[in-house]
Each structure stands twice: as structure tokens, then as C-alpha cells.
Amino acid sequence: MDNLYIIKIGGNIIDDEKKLSSFLKDFAAVEGNKILVHGGGKLATKMAERMNVPQQVIDGRRITDAETLKIVTMVYAGYINKNIVAKLQMNNCNAIGLCGADGDAILAHKRKHPVMDYGFVGDVDSINTDLIRSLLEKNLTPVFAPITHDQQGQLLNTNADTIAQELAKGLSKDFTVELIYSFEKSGVLLDANDDTTVIPVINPSSYKELKAKEKIFAGMIPKLENAFVALKSGVKKIIIGKAENLQELISGKSGTSIINE
Amino acid sequence: MDNLYIIKIGGNIIDDEKKLSSFLKDFAAVEGNKILVHGGGKLATKMAERMNVPQQVIDGRRITDAETLKIVTMVYAGYINKNIVAKLQMNNCNAIGLCGADGDAILAHKRKHPVMDYGFVGDVDSINTDLIRSLLEKNLTPVFAPITHDQQGQLLNTNADTIAQELAKGLSKDFTVELIYSFEKSGVLLDANDDTTVIPVINPSSYKELKAKEKIFAGMIPKLENAFVALKSGVKKIIIGKAENLQELISGKSGTSIINE
Numbered sequence: 368m369d370n371l372y373i374i375k376i377g378g379n380i381i382d383d384e385k386k387l388s389s390f391l392k393d394f395a396a397v398e399g400n401k402i403l404v405h406g407g408g409k410l411a412t413k414m415a416e417r418m419n420v421p422q423q424v425i426d427g428r429r430i431t432d433a434e435t436l437k438i439v440t441m442v443y444a445g446y447i448n449k450n451i452v453a454k455l456q457m458n459n460c461n462a463i464g465l466c467g468a469d470g471d472a473i474l475a476h477k478r479k480h481p482v483m484d485y486g487f488v489g490d491v492d493s494i495n496t497d498l499i500r501s502l503l504e505k506n507l508t509p510v511f512a513p514i515t516h517d518q519q520g521q522l523l524n525t526n527a528d529t530i531a532q533e534l535a536k537g538l539s540k541d542f543t544v545e546l547i548y549s550f551e552k553s554g555v556l557l558d559a560n561d562d563t564t565v566i567p568v569i570n571p572s573s574y575k576e577l578k579a580k581e582k583i584f585a586g587m588i589p590k591l592e593n594a595f596v597a598l599k600s601g602v603k604k605i606i607i608g609k610a611e612n613l614q615e616l617i618s619g620k621s622g623t624s625i626i627n628e
Numbered sequence: 629m630d631n632l633y634i635i636k637i638g639g640n641i642i643d644d645e646k647k648l649s650s651f652l653k654d655f656a657a658v659e660g661n662k663i664l665v666h667g668g669g670k671l672a673t674k675m676a677e678r679m680n681v682p683q684q685v686i687d688g689r690r691i692t693d694a695e696t697l698k699i700v701t702m703v704y705a706g707y708i709n710k711n712i713v714a715k716l717q718m719n720n721c722n723a724i725g726l727c728g729a730d731g732d733a734i735l736a737h738k739r740k741h742p743v744m745d746y747g748f749v750g751d752v753d754s755i756n757t758d759l760i761r762s763l764l765e766k767n768l769t770p771v772f773a774p775i776t777h778d779q780q781g782q783l784l785n786t787n788a789d790t791i792a793q794e795l796a797k798g799l800s801k802d803f804t805v806e807l808i809y810s811f812e813k814s815g816v817l818l819d820a821n822d823d824t825t826v827i828p829v830i831n832p833s834s835y836k837e838l839k840a841k842e843k844i845f846a847g848m849i850p851k852l853e854n855a856f857v858a859l860k861s862g863v864k865k866i867i868i869g870k871a872e873n874l875q876e877l878i879s880g881k882s883g884t885s886i887i888n889e
Contacts, residue, residue: 417679437707445706446698449775451781453729456782463731468714469723469769501766505759507731514710520718522710 371400371503372617375531377550380610381408381447388454390549393613395458399402400503400531400542402534403462405451406527411435431486432523440466441525444512447505453509462508467515469521470498473530475515488514489523491530491563494537528590533598539601546602547617548590549610554623556593559584565608569625571595594625632661632764632803633878638794638811639669639764642708648717654780654874656719660805664723665772666712667735667788671695672703678874690795700785701727705773713771714889723769725801728776729783731759734791736776736784750776750784752791755798789851800862807863808878809851810871815884818850820845826869831887832856855886 374394380386390528410579415422416436423430431439432461448464450473455462467473475489502509511534528548535546554565571578574591577583583591594605608622615621635655641647655664676683676699684691692700709725717721728734728750733778736750763770772795789809796807815826830838835852838844844852855866869876869883876882 440710441702441706444710445702445704449701449705449727449729452727453777453782453783453811455779456729456779461732462729464727464729466710466713466725467726468710468717468723471722498766498768505762505856507759516714516717518717521714522714537852 368398368541368543371402371538372397372547373402373404373528373531373535373538373544373545374547374613375404375549376406376610377548378406378408378530379551380549381405381494382410386611387451390613391451391454392612393460395455397462397613397617402509403451403455403509404501404513404527404531404534405443405447406513407443407447407465410447411439414438414442419445419564424457425483428483428485428593429489433487436487436522436524438521440514444514448510448512455508455575457508460508461506462510464510466512466513466522467525467530470620471516471518472498472509473515473525473533475525476517477521483626487521487523489517489525491515491525491533494533495536496541497537499534499543528593532593535602535605536600539603544602545604545606546594546597546616547606547608547613547622548611549608549616552609553612553621554608555587556584557582559586565621566623570624570628574625591625598627629802629804630661632663632799632805633658633808634665634792634796634799634805635874636662636665636666636788636810637871638809639667640812641810642666642669643671648712648870651779651871651874652712652715653719654871656716656721658874658878663760663764663770663772664712664716665788665795666701666704667772667774668704668708671708674699675699675703689744689746691745692749694748697748697783697785697788701783705775707770709773716769716771721769722767723771724763725771725773727773728786728791729785732756732777732779733759733770733772734776734794735779736786736788737778737782738782748782748784750778750786752776752786752794755794757802758797760799761802762797762798773785789854793854795856796863796866797861800864802837805863806865806867806878807855807858808867808869808874808883810869810874811872811876812881814873815869816848817845818843826882827884830884831889836884853884858887 432616453462557564605625612621644740713725818825866886873882
């Protein structure tokens with residue numbers, strides 16, 4: 368099977384024009400099949416402030432009301448997505464920007480919760496692997512904004528980490544997938560405050576041990592649990608590390624690799 | 629050659645949610661290859677007001693400064709484009725929203741003018757017919773927002789009528805193209821104030837005659853001149869009429885058909 372890199376860039380890169388340009392140059396240089404998934408950074412929050420749309424946050428989670436959905440659709444699928452695509456085109460990467468409604472790429476449903484109403488937030492049902500495979504076959508590089516749809520005409524706001532993971536799981540049937548989460552730290556750290564304490568490889572047994580010894584920072588646990596779920600679904604490897612080191616993340620010289628054995 | 633309908637919807641439809649839904653239902657029902665091109669309506673102007681971005685208009689032409697480009701990218705390529713795509717998906721039309729940067733679909737350059745600086749406005753250089761043909765072959769329906777790029781990382785604001793016409797000209801090599809401009813009137817009218825005076829067919833000789841007798845409303849002349857240019861480039865037919873009558877425009881029962889002979 369052909370290789371496929373699915374690379375998620377976090378908000379800290381999107382908010383920094385210089386870092387973003389440099390990252391996109393590196394991303395464009397990655398050979399073979401690749402997909403980029405981006406979040407929204409602080410731009411949507413800034414836009415909401417500028418438009419006087421109050422942002423509801425309950426238990427640390429943002430509620431996507433109708434006005435907020437409009438803003439994230441504009442900012443994520445419009446401004447950020449199209450600027451990333453234009454910059455990749457400049458770097459000779461034939462990018463095509465998509466949200467989940469485009470080509471019915473990512474089908475989702477409005478989140479149901481017994482107590483909370485998250486608003487227009489989508490949980491992913493399925494990935495249109497035929498579409499994505501045919502775009503990759505044409506040497507196109509899909510760039511996904513974190514917006515999905517429900518096939519009933521409703522757009523939905525969906526977490527970009529989740530989109531990257533669902534794409535990785537869905538496309539593992541057709542490709543040898545490596546899923547790369549780039550964020551502000553150098554990888555999974557033994558000491559959360561010391562960027563030199565990266566754990567280079569984690570597998571299920573070493574994870575068990577690290578967790579038992581409470582060596583894993585609490586905030587990383589959901590990410591790692593999700594990573595092991597993805598591995599069980601056929602994803603070959605998950606790499607967590609700094610966006611500035613994309614080449615090294617891919618070659619295994621930087622970041623934390625999460626593998627099955 | 630296969631038929632291809634390229635259909636442009638004007639701002640008056642986009643500004644009216646009910647009319648837009650009804651139009652999209654009709655559009656989804658059009659059989660065979662089709663492309664939708666949309667403008668922006670009044671939403672971008674409203675957004676600029678809400679964000680306190682002053683809009684410069686010189687000689688009736690809007691100047692696209694950096695802030696205005698950001699707004700039109702958000703509104704056209706984000707909000708309007710993705711909502712249209714989601715609604716077409718609801719109507720079982722496998723739409724894929726694109727701006728000119730996506731897949732390098734429409735290459736343009738920043739307009740040069742001896743006196744005026746229009747800002748980030750793009751004049752079209754070329755259409756990526758390979759990309760569009762391959763999307764159509766996959767039964768996808770491209771939906772274009774009026775934003776292009778210059779291959780140097782710059783997005784550009786481009787007139788939607790022009791995009792529709794350039795697509796029609798470019799794709800005439802591969803398809804029998806009918807280009808449909810839908811707007812608020814029923815077609816080209818003998819009496820601009822009487823919607824029952826539609827001229828059903830105009831060809832070069834009848835156009836000459838109508839123009840000589842001053843029967844053509846001045847505002848229609850540039851549209852018609854452009855239509856004859858498109859016909860010369862291989863477009864089979866241009867139809868001008870009301871968006872609410874899409875089926876009748878296609879079947880020739882409504883609107884004005886502009887043909888070569």
C-alpha cells in the first residue's frame with residue numbers, strides 16, 4: 368500500500384504568519400500522498416469579539432450557537448483554508464481546500480448529550496474515502512477545515528484533532544497512514560516543563576508503565592488514548608511533536624512516535 | 629461532446645434565503661454535467677459595516693483593499709460557498725466548493741491600470757480544465773466562489789460574471805457548453821420596465837439591428853458584447869433570465885438565448 372501522511376497543525380502555528388509560512392514550505396516539500404488538517408487558532412475568537420458575538424464557554428467547552436457557526440465557517444473554511452491553499456500553491460503543492468460538506472467528504476451528526484447543548488457541533492459518522500483517494504490519485508493535496516455537514520443542509524463545527532484521526536482511521540484501509548499531530552511542545556514529555564525530556568517511542572506496554580508511574584502529564588492522556596484507538600483501527604504510527612520540526616518528525620528524529628509494538 | 633451547464637446566480641438570490649433554497653433544489657435537479665458560480669450579494673457589504681471596515685468606491689467600482697479581501701474571502705469562499713454546498717448535498721447533488729486557488733482552478737493576476745489602483749482584484753489568465761473535467765467525471769458538481777489566486781500566494785477578488793464566462797470559454801474545448809446568467813429580470817427586455825417584453829433569441833444580426841434602433845437597454849450592452857465574445861470562443865449558447873425559472877431557462881421556454889446564428 369502507498370504511504371499517506373495526515374498532518375494536523377495546531378492553532379499556535381496558524382496565529383503566527385511567519386511560522387505558518389515556514390511550516391507550509393516544509394509541508395509542500397513532503398513527498399508522496401499527504402493531507403493537511405488545520406484548526407482555527409485565535410482568529411475566530413478575535414472575529415467574534417470584533418462582531419460583538421458573545422462566546423459561551425461551559426466547563427471549558429465553547430458552545431457553537433448559530434452566529435458562532437457562521438463565524439467559524441467564514442474564518443476556518445474561508446479565510447484560513449483559502450490562504451493556506453494559496454500559499455501551498457505558491458510552493459508548488461497542488462492543494463485543494465475542503466470542508467466536510469465538499470464532495471460529502473466528512474459526514475457528521477449534531478452532538479447529542481443528555482445535559483449539555485453544545486449547539487452546532489458535529490460528531491463524525493463517516494469519511495468519503497473514495498473521494499479523497501481520487502483526489503490524491505490526481506496529485507491533489509486535500510487541506511481540511513474543521514467543518515463538517517449532516518447531509519441535511521446543516522454545517523457543523525468539529526474538532527480538528529478528531530477530523531485528523533477519523534481521516535487516518537478511514538484511509539488506513541487504502542493507505543499505510545502516519546498521523547502527525549504538530550503542536551507547541553517537542554513531543555510527549557517526561558517533565559512537562561522541560562522540552563528536552565521527549566519520550567521518543569511509546570507502545571501499549573510502555574504507556575501502561577508510564578501511566579502507572581504517573582509519568583504522563585494528565586493533559587496528554589486523552590491524546591494518547593485516542594492515538595491507541597487509531598492504531599487499533601489500522602493507522603501505522605502516530606507522531607506528536609513540534610510543527611517547526613516537520614521534516615524531523617517524519618524521519619523519526621524528533622517528537623514522540625506512538626506505535627503498536 | 630458531453631453537455632455542460634455553467635450557471636451563474638446573482639446577488640438577489642443569495643440575499644434571499646427562501647429563493648436561494650428553491651433555486652438550489654432546481655439546480656440539483658438539472659441532469660448531467662453542471663457548474664455553479666455565485667457572487668456575493670450584500671453580505672460582504674454588511675459584514676464590512678459590522679466590522680467597521682470602510683468600503684472605498686471609485687467611479688462605481690469597489691476597491692479591494694487588504695481588509696476587504698479578507699472579508700470577501702471569508703464571506704464568499706467561506707460562508708456563502710459552504711452553505712450552498714451543504715444545501716446541494718441535502719438535495720443529493722454532490723457539490724464541491726472551490727475558489728480559484730483550490731487545485732489551481734483559476735489563475736489570475738492583480739489588475740494593472742494606468743490610473744486606478746483597484747487593490748486585490750484579479751483578471752483571469754487561465755482555467756485548469758483538466759482539474760474541472762476530472763471532478764465532473766467523478767460526478768462532482770463544482771461550486772465556484774469569485775476568488776482567484778496568482779500562484780504567488782495572493783488571493784484576488786474577481787467578478788463572478790467573468791469567472792462564469794472564463795469557465796465557459798475554457799471548457800468549450802471539452803464540452804458543449806451552455807452558459808446561463810440568472811438575474812432579477814426575465815431576460816433581455818425591449819422595454820426595461822416591462823418584464824413581458826423578453827426578446828427570446830438574439831443572434832449577431834438581430835443584435836446589430838436592435839442596437840441600431842436603440843432597443844437595447846444600455847446596461848445590457850456590455851453583457852451582450854461579452855456573450856458574443858464567449859460564443860466566438862466556442863460556447864454554444866448563452867441564456868439570460870430569471871433564477872426562479874431555471875428549468876424553463878434550460879429548456880428554452882423562458883429568458884433570452886444568445887446564439888451565433
